Amino acid sequence: MISSALLAGYHTTALTIMWTMHALTRHPSAYETVREEIDSRLEGRPPTLADLDALPYLKKAINETFRLYTLAPFMSRELPTATHFPAPLSATLPKGTTVLIPASTLHTAASQWRGTDPDTFDMNREPPSDPLAFAPFGYGARACPAERFARAEVGLVVVRLLQRFEWTADDVGVVERVERFVVMAKGDIKVRVMPRAA
Numbered sequence: 001m002i003s004s005a006l007l008a009g010y011h012t013t014a015l016t017i018m019w020t021m022h023a024l025t026r027h028p029s030a031y032e033t034v035r036e037e038i039d040s041r042l043e044g045r046p047p048t049l050a051d052l053d054a055l056p057y058l059k060k061a062i063n064e065t066f067r068l069y070t071l072a073p074f075m076s077r078e079l080p081t082a083t084h085f086p087a088p089l090s091a092t093l094p095k096g097t098t099v100l101i102p103a104s105t106l107h108t109a110a111s112q113w114r115g116t117d118p119d120t121f122d123m124n125r126e127p128p129s130d131p132l133a134f135a136p137f138g139y140g141a142r143a144c145p146a147e148r149f150a151r152a153e154v155g156l157v158v159v160r161l162l163q164r165f166e167w168t169a170d171d172v173g174v175v176e177r178v179e180r181f182v183v184m185a186k187g188d189i190k191v192r193v194m195p196r197a198a
């Protein structure tokens with residue numbers, strides 16, 4: 001349990017922080033919106049857990065990051081009983097079949113996400129038609145037990161990074177991804193980081 005918590009607990013949050021900063025530097029108006037919200041709420045002091053609830057744009061930016069940079073693109077479940085799947089599959093799969101749930105596909109399915117192109121980062125995005133189409137932490141009894149902890153860690157660190165430094169993208173190319181237990185960048189993501197004036 002300790003080793004799985006360490007394995008599941010380190011790369012996941014570190015990569016989410018990385019992908020959030022990447023998404024914000026690539027979307028300067030979202031970056032400004034989130035930073036202004038943080039500056040006006042906190043006036044430079046370090047954030048507390050209670051502050052995170054009062055930063056709705058930060059939450060939207062992190063949720064868009066979870067949606068577009070899904071760390072666990074697939075989950076799997078073994079069917080406990082023979083189960084009928086309606087159209088388009090229209091088939092009954094036997095008990096014990098392993099079913100893959102493609103979270104990253106659901107996260108950008110045009111049938112689920114109204115408004116702007118689901119492949120784009122949009123801070124004003126509405127929730128999906130079916131709530132099950134957004135599952136960065138999984139489902140049900142086997143869902144990630146650390147969602148609250150992970151969201152708090154990511155939120156607190158991103159706030160501090162935005163309070164203390166200016167971030168700009170130094171590279172506008174496509175960042176290729178690779179899956180190694182979780183989805184990470186294939187190469188470097190280049191950004192400029194400067195201390196913010198006091």
Ligand code: HEM
Pocket residue numbers: 004005006008009010012013016071072075076135136137138139140141142143144145146147149150151154
């Ligand atoms: C942004 C951070 C994280 C994301 C996106 C994430 C996502 C996930 C997902 C998708 C699953 C599989 C859920 C399913 O199959 O329904 C999972 C399972 C798990 N996660 Fe996380 N996780 C994160 C952080 C953490 C942290 C910080 C810890 C521990 C400190 C942790 C511990 C675990 C464990 C132990 C499981 C296995 C649960 C089980 O099989 O019953 N995760 N996580």
